[in-house]
Amino acid sequence: MEIPYTYKPRPDTGLYNAKVGIWLFLASEIMLFGALFSSYILLRVQAPMGQWPTVAGAWPTGLLNIPIGTFNTAVLITSSVTVVLAWAALKMNNFKAFRRYMVVTLVCAFGFLGIKSYEYNEKFTHYELRLKSGEAYTGHIEVNGKHAGFWDFGSIYNLARLEKDQVAEIKFTADPPKPKPGEKHAEGAAHTHEVKTIKREDIAKLDAFILRNHTFFGIYFVITALHGLHVLGGALVLGYFAFPGASMWKRNPEQFANRIEVAGLFWHFVDLVWIFLFPVVYLL
Amino acid sequence: MSTASSHSHTAAHEHAVDHHHEPGFWQSYIFSTDHKVIGIQYGLTSLAFLMFGFILVMCMRFQLAYPGKPIPVFGPLLEAILGDTAKGGIMSGDLYNSFGAMHGTIMVFLAIVPLAFGAFGNYVTPLQIGAPDMAFPRLNMASYHLYFWGGVLMLASFFVPGGSAKSGWTSYSPLATIAEFEKPFNGQTMWLIGMVILITSSLLGAVNFITTIIQLRARGMSWMRLPFFVWAQFVTGFLLLLAFPPLEAAGVLQLADNLFHTSFFLPNGLVVSGQQLAVSGGGSPLLWQHLFWFLGHPEVYVLILPAMGVVSEIIANNTRKPLWGYKSMVYATMCIGFLSFIVWAHHMYLTGMGTKVSTFFQTTTMMISIPSVMILTALFVSLWGGSIRFNTPMLFALAFLPMFGIGGLTGLPLGFNASDIYLHDSYYVIGHFHYVVAPGTIFALLAGVYFWFPKMTGRYMNETLGKIHFWFSLIGMNLVFAPMFIQGMKGMSRRMADGGTTYFGADDIAVKLNISITHAGILLGVAQIPFIINLFMSIYNGKKVEGDNPWSATTLDWATPTPPPHGNFASEPVVYRGPYEYSVPGSKSDFLPQDKKP
Numbered sequence: 027m028e029i030p031y032t033y034k035p036r037p038d039t040g041l042y043n044a045k046v047g048i049w050l051f052l053a054s055e056i057m058l059f060g061a062l063f064s065s066y067i068l069l070r071v072q073a074p075m076g077q078w079p080t081v082a083g084a085w086p087t088g089l090l091n092i093p094i095g096t097f098n099t100a101v102l103i104t105s106s107v108t109v110v111l112a113w114a115a116l117k118m119n120n121f122k123a124f125r126r127y128m129v130v131t132l133v134c135a136f137g138f139l140g141i142k143s144y145e146y147n148e149k150f151t152h153y154e155l156r157l158k159s160g161e162a163y164t165g166h167i168e169v170n171g172k173h174a175g176f177w178d179f180g181s182i183y184n185l186a187r188l189e190k191d192q193v194a195e196i197k198f199t200a201d202p203p204k205p206k207p208g209e210k211h212a213e214g215a216a217h218t219h220e221v222k223t224i225k226r227e228d229i230a231k232l233d234a235f236i237l238r239n240h241t242f243f244g245i246y247f248v249i250t251a252l253h254g255l256h257v258l259g260g261a262l263v264l265g266y267f268a269f270p271g272a273s274m275w276k277r278n279p280e281q282f283a284n285r286i287e288v289a290g291l292f293w294h295f296v297d298l299v300w301i302f303l304f305p306v307v308y309l310l
Numbered sequence: 311m312s313t314a315s316s317h318s319h320t321a322a323h324e325h326a327v328d329h330h331h332e333p334g335f336w337q338s339y340i341f342s343t344d345h346k347v348i349g350i351q352y353g354l355t356s357l358a359f360l361m362f363g364f365i366l367v368m369c370m371r372f373q374l375a376y377p378g379k380p381i382p383v384f385g386p387l388l389e390a391i392l393g394d395t396a397k398g399g400i401m402s403g404d405l406y407n408s409f410g411a412m413h414g415t416i417m418v419f420l421a422i423v424p425l426a427f428g429a430f431g432n433y434v435t436p437l438q439i440g441a442p443d444m445a446f447p448r449l450n451m452a453s454y455h456l457y458f459w460g461g462v463l464m465l466a467s468f469f470v471p472g473g474s475a476k477s478g479w480t481s482y483s484p485l486a487t488i489a490e491f492e493k494p495f496n497g498q499t500m501w502l503i504g505m506v507i508l509i510t511s512s513l514l515g516a517v518n519f520i521t522t523i524i525q526l527r528a529r530g531m532s533w534m535r536l537p538f539f540v541w542a543q544f545v546t547g548f549l550l551l552l553a554f555p556p557l558e559a560a561g562v563l564q565l566a567d568n569l570f571h572t573s574f575f576l577p578n579g580l581v582v583s584g585q586q587l588a589v590s591g592g593g594s595p596l597l598w599q600h601l602f603w604f605l606g607h608p609e610v611y612v613l614i615l616p617a618m619g620v621v622s623e624i625i626a627n628n629t630r631k632p633l634w635g636y637k638s639m640v641y642a643t644m645c646i647g648f649l650s651f652i653v654w655a656h657h658m659y660l661t662g663m664g665t666k667v668s669t670f671f672q673t674t675t676m677m678i679s680i681p682s683v684m685i686l687t688a689l690f691v692s693l694w695g696g697s698i699r700f701n702t703p704m705l706f707a708l709a710f711l712p713m714f715g716i717g718g719l720t721g722l723p724l725g726f727n728a729s730d731i732y733l734h735d736s737y738y739v740i741g742h743f744h745y746v747v748a749p750g751t752i753f754a755l756l757a758g759v760y761f762w763f764p765k766m767t768g769r770y771m772n773e774t775l776g777k778i779h780f781w782f783s784l785i786g787m788n789l790v791f792a793p794m795f796i797q798g799m800k801g802m803s804r805r806m807a808d809g810g811t812t813y814f815g816a817d818d819i820a821v822k823l824n825i826s827i828t829h830a831g832i833l834l835g836v837a838q839i840p841f842i843i844n845l846f847m848s849i850y851n852g853k854k855v856e857g858d859n860p861w862s863a864t865t866l867d868w869a870t871p872t873p874p875p876h877g878n879f880a881s882e883p884v885v886y887r888g889p890y891e892y893s894v895p896g897s898k899s900d901f902l903p904q905d906k907k908p
Contacts, residue, residue, distance in 0.1 A: 027442050027877030031525050039524060043445040046521045054513050054551045061556035061601055065563060065574070068597050074578050077592050186588070237570045241592045244572035248562060 033281035048288045052295050055256075059299050062249050066306065069241045077240060079154060079162030080204070086242050087310070088204065089164075089235065091145055095308045098141050099300065102257075105134030106297040109264070109290045116283040121275060124286075128268035131293075135261035142254055147176055149235040149243070153183075155198060155224070156231040167232075168197035168221075184233040188226050196232075198222050246307055253303060256296045263289050343447035344876050348454050349433030350766065353759075355458060356425035360752075361838075362465075363416040366409045368831055373401040374809035375828035395473060406807035407476040408497070412464070414479025415501065418609065419508050420461045422747060425755050426616035427512075427550070428457065431519055431543045434762060437867035437874060438537045440528025440883040440905075445521040453515040460507035467500035475501035478805075480606070483575030483598040487567045488582050494569045502565045509558045516550040519543060528866065528905075530885035534640070535904065537865045537889040538633060541640050542619030545647040546612050553608035553651065560601035567593075574598075596661055603654035611650045613747055614714070615643065617754035618685055621707045624761050625689055627863045628704040629696030630900050632890040635688040642681035642688075649678040659730045668727045675725035682718055686711065702776030706757030709784055710750060717745030720795065735805070738798025741791050749787040756783075756841070763845075764860045768872045769852030775844040779837060786834030793823040864903050865889055 035042050070085050078086035112127035151174045156162045166173075167183065170193065174181035188196070199219050233239045237247045267285055274282040333342075342348060365384065372381045378400060381388065385399020395405045436444055444450045467474040474497035477486040481501065490496040523544050527536070536544075563574040571589055575598040578591035626633045633639065655663065655671040689711055698704065720742040723729040733739065756779075763771050800820040802810045809824040859868040866885070870878050883905045891902040 029443055029445060029447070029526070030441075031445075036525050041525070043521055043525050046524055047446060047517050050517045050520050050551060051513075054517070054555050057552050058555035058559055061559035061604070062563075065559065065597055065601070068594060068600075069574065069592070072594055073592050077590070237566060237572045238590060240590050241573055244563075244566060244570075244574055248566055248572075252562065 033278070033284050042284060044284060044288045045291075048291050052291065055295060055299075059249070059252075059302075062245070062252070063302065063306065066245045066249065069245055073241065078242075079156060080164055086240060089242075090246070090308045091148060092308055094141060094145055095304055098138055098145075099304050101134050101138050101141070102297050102300050105131045105138070106294055108134065109286075109293050113283065113286045113290050116275075116279070116286055119279075121272075125268060125272070128264060132261060132265055132268065135257055135264070138257055139254060139261075142250065143177070146247075150174065150177065150179070150182060152235045153198075154231065154233055154235070154239060155200075155229065157224070157228050158230045159228070163198070163200040165198055165200040168199075169193055171197075182234045182236060185226075185229055185231060188229070188232065193226060195223050195225050198224050249303060249307070253296070253299055256299070260289070260293050260296050264293065341451060343443070343451050345432050345436050345444045345447065345450060346766075346874060346878075348450050349429050349431075351454050352424050352428035352432055352457070353430075355454075355461070356421050356429060359416050359461060360421040360425070363413050363421055364835065364838075366413045366416070368828075368835060369401060370406060370409050370413065371824075371828040371831050373406055373807065375825045377808040377811055392468065392473070401807075403807045404473065404476065407478075407805075408468075408473045410805075411475045411478050411481075411501075412468075415464065415475070415505075416461075417747070418479060418613070419505070420457075420464065422613050422751055422755075423512070423609075424457055426613065426620075426751065427519075427543070427546055428454070428515060430539075430616060430620060430755070430758050430762075431515075431546075433766070434867055435519065435540055435543050436522060436526065437765075437870060437878060438540050438865050439523060439526060439531055440866045440869075440879065440885065441522060441526035442877045442879065444518050445525055446518050449514050449518050453511045453518065456507055456511035456514070460504045460511060463500060463504040463507065467497040467504070470495070470497055470500060472496045480602055481564065481598075482602075483564060483567065483595050484577070484580060486564060487576060488580070488587065491582065491587065494571075496568075499565065499568050502561045502568070505561050506558055506565075509554045509561070512550045512554055516547040516554075519547040520551065523547070528883045528885055531866075531904075532885075534637065535885055535888050537619075538622040538636065538639055538643075539616075539619035541643055542615040542622075545643050546615045548647055549608040549612050549615075549650060553605045553612075556601050557605035560598060560605075563601075564598065596658075596663065599658050599661060600655070603657045604651075606657060607654040608650040610743075610746070611646055613751050615646070617710065617714075617751040618643075618689075620754045620758040620761070621710050622689060623863075623865065624703050624707040624757050625692055626890045626892065627761075627861050628699045628701065628707070629693055630699075630892045631692060631696045632888075632892055633688065634691040634694070635684075636888070636890065639685050639688050642684040645681040646678060646685075649674060649681070653678055656725050656730070659727050660734050665727070672725060672727045676722075679718065679722065679725070686715060686718070701760075702771070702773055702780060703757045703761035705777065705780045706753045706760065709780070710754045710757065713745060713749035713753060713787070717742060717747075717750050720745065732801075733798060735803060736798035737794040737802045737804055740804050741794030741798060744791045744794070748791065749784070753783070753787075759845070761861070762867075763848065763852075764855045764872070765867060765870075766873055767849050767852070768855055769848055770855060770860070771848045771852055772844050775840040779841045779844065782837030783834060786830055786837050789830030790827050790834060793827055796820065797823055859903070862899075862901050864891055864901050866904055869903060869905050 029043070030036070031043050033042050039046070073084040075084045077084065081087060108127045108130045112124045112131065115121075115123035115127060151166060152164065153167050154162075154164055155167075169181070169183055172181065183193075183196075199221050235243055237244045267289060271285070272282070274285070339347065369381055369384055369388065380399035381401060385396065388396035388401075388405070389399050392405065395402050401409075432444070432450065436442070472490050472493060475481065475486070476489055477498060481498070486498050489498060523536075523540060566572045567574055567576065573589045573591050573593040575595050576587065576589050576591055576593045577595060580587045580589070580591065622633055622639070653671060653674045655667060656675045659668050720738070724733055724739060724742060760771050760776055763769070797810075797820045800814075800818075802814070802820050806813065810818070810821050814821050855872060858870065858872045861868070866883055869883055871880060885904045886906065886908050887902060887904055889904060891904075893900045894902055
């Protein structure tokens with residue numbers, strides 16, 4: 027028994043099965059990310075005022091690293107181009123070029139994830155501090171003379187944790203105040219990284235830039251992590267096709283090219299999600 | 311010449327044997343990629359879940375009728391398995407909530423949808439479109455195994471400390487998060503993980519079904535020659551494909567609320583047992599409801615459309631007439647599919663989302679009743695003037711029509727904003743949707759079991775046992791669900807573990823009805839025993855079918871050998887005509903199969 031149209035297109039629809047399948051799957055993915063983006067909008071428009079110390083409005087903005095985000099966008103778009111070139115190379119019967127482009131795609135994919143994990147770590151070590159006197163800052167902390175390591179979840183502190191660990195005081199380095207638009211950095215004061223010692227009993231709230239801190243970080247981490255999982259999944263599939271799965275090229279070149287096309291469609295979708303994600307989360 | 315041909319035949323035979331060694335037990339029954347085996351796997355698993363869900367609700371019903379009394383038979387069992395929460399065989403309030411949430415979840419996501427879509431869809435759809443299998447057989451196997459393990463995870467959640475999910479099948483926030491805030495890994499968390507797995511299973515299934523129907527139709531099987539059952543499965547596939555992902559998103563967000571203490575669905579200043587909850591706040595409980603019901607309402611049509619498909623096949627076959635208004639039924643199904651995405655907030659009139667929003671959803675809700683009534687009317691009119699064969703599948707299919715009618719019509723007062731404000735969350739709602747799903751969908755699916763059983767096994771199910779099963783089920787169902795309308799109109803809330811005794815007093819008629827409902831429920835349970843006996847006995851002892859087409863049906867599923875082998879058709883089928891050419895004037899036999907040459 028053989029399933030018809032596994033790689034030959036069906037005459038009346040003009041499509042092979044996997045292509046119909048992947049478009050349907052992408053439709054469901056659009057609904058998944060669509061729901062998350064809608065949640066982002068709803069959470070943002072109904073966010074209560076005064077939830078974030080350094081922002082006058084209701085929703086914290088400008089907390090993400092825009093240059094790095096821009097660079098990552100470029101990395102992902104590059105990979106989207108190279109995956110098409112890889113497919114085109116197969117269609118032109120040039121397996122060597124195919125593999126070269128696939129390697130570039132994979133380097134971009136894992137580069138994206140590496141950069142993203144660096145960005146995540148920046149957030150895990152960045153803190154919001156509110157004092158009982160009403161002053162509020164963002165900055166970095168030092169507890170018992172130690173800084174947190176890379177992805178060091180054990181060193182994330184909040185007030186409850188300080189109480190539990192009986193930490194009497196922490197060292198805090200506040201971020202320099204943001205220059206207003208059109209204004210150069212304020213001379214002098216802003217550049218000194220003054221280390222303050224803060225007593226535990228003066229603290230009203232202390233927490234890193236992690237999910238529980240604010241719904242902004244919650245939705246940022248959930249969407250970008252889900253997107254990251256899609257990047258990882260896509261990269262694993264592309265990696266399989268580039269190396270062990272490439273043996274199919276000799277047996278059935280048409281079906282192999284179809285596989286690359288279908289995986290490529292998924293990869294473009296992952297790219298597209300990021301192209302929406304970047305302006306919505308970083309810039310707006 | 312003859313030597314040569316016999317030689318080549320032997321060679322071909324040897325060749326086939328070479329490559330086709332008999333698959334072992336695991337290959338043919340557990341990890342099979344054959345759509346028929348997967349369909350039967352889905353069928354047996356979902357029937358087992360159906361029975362389990364029924365046992366859960368019977369324990370609850372006993373508690374409602376006799377609050378605080380030890381449950382007979384199951385009480386000691388519950389105490390032995392679950393411990394203190396069922397001390398002395400008496401159901402505690404916590405256990406009632408837990409069983410309530412799990413009854414809903416199991417019946418909807420683990421019993422009815424897999425039975426309607428997974429079992430019948432898998433077994434029948436490829437046969438009816440003339441395909442050798444599903445478009446992605448291994449994906450199909452993966453869907454079943456995800457479903458199975460998602461179900462196992464749900465069942466396992468009874469045994470985690472604190473018990474299973476307790477916040478209703480809708481898992482409303484903030485209740486679902488704050489119920490056990492201190493222990494992040496609780497039954498609710500397992501419920502969410504189980505749901506994410508089940509949703510993934512449904513998504514893979516939906517992709518597979520739609521691709522199969524688009525790509526693998528036999529030659530000549532144009533869209534308007536598809537049996538209505540296939541159309542129903544097709545639209546259902548789109549509903550699952552597009553409605554489930556938002557719930558998956560919502561599930562991930564609520565999982566984050568439970569595990570990482572985010573506040574997606576937790577508002578500012580939430581106070582739990584006198585203490586402000588230690589979360590950042592700023593979220594929205596309404597957001598959960600929107601995301602949940604965006605799935606929840608299309609889900610209702612996922613439950614009902616395949617049932618309508620099954621009933622249409624059986625009615626056309628047993629009235630020996632074409633379906634009346636086949637095309638308008640198809641278009642009505644598409645309308646339902648589209649409209650079902652814009653009616654979800656009629657579940658939320660009481661949330662204070664505003665009268666303008668309510669008016670919009672009230673309007674769309676009234677609109678969606680039009681195509682539903684069209685289908686039902688077409689089926690009723692199809693009976694007109696037919697010489698009807700009253701066999702067991704037909705009895706169940708006929709009973710579906712008025713039962714679904716009652717379920718649908720009692721839904722209208724719930725769709726109106728003004729009357730829903732009174733009826734919301736009362737037993738009226740329970741009566742309404744159980745009429746749709748229990749004597750509606752379940753009857754249709756039972757009809758399907760009786761109807762396709764001869765194709766699956768080559769033997770009929772026993773008619774006498776079938777008729778006993780039917781009449782007692784029909785009586786039992788109505789005695790269970792009709793009194794709930796009265797209880798609801800009297801204002802009885804659906805969540806009271808004591809059956810409303812503290813609210814109405816034990817002498818009120820609404821409370822007394824609980825006792826009769828419980829007894830009718832026992833009758834309904836007993837009425838299923840002939841079915842279970844019939845199902846398993848008939849596999850070995852049932853009357854053998856006379857041929858491949860025992861019901862003299864027209865669709866391609868009856869053109870296969872019985873039971874259909876791997877690959878289904880002996881030769882590639884070609885379709886020459888529409889699906890329901892019964893009693894065609896001037897034709898010798900009273901049915902013309904779709905693959906019969908003109």
